[in-house]
Amino acid sequence: MVDQRSLLLRLWHGESPLPVVYWGFGILGNATLWLLWFGVALGGLIAIPLALVLLLLALVGYSLFIAVAVWRSARRSTAKPAWRVLARVTILLGPLALAAYLTLVLIATFAMMGVVK
Secondary structure, three states, rough: OOOOOHHHHHHHHOOOHHHHHHHHHHHHHHHHHHHHHHHHHHOOOOHHHHHHHHHHHHHHHHHHHHHHHHHHHHHHOOOOOOHHHHHHHHHHHHHHHHHHHHHHHHHHHHHHHHOOO
């Protein structure tokens, strides 16, 4: 029987396979969205700073959502324990990377707005 619940619900409850959630949504999805944001921001494709901030908030929300999905998927996974632990360790280290990204993003955003030079 096919699970009729939405992909978002399955991700949120950790019911999707760990490799798909971690590598597909976590690594590839986050990298693609953040590179897109940097390209848009630094390329001047959006001239409205508020739009950049809203887009940034959406990206942070996505990152947090996927972090929860990976954590829960690792808990339910039948993969080797080492892979489950490594997935969770990277989630715990994620806030450090996110803080670094946000610092760079805020500096770039404020520089575009002329607040810092």
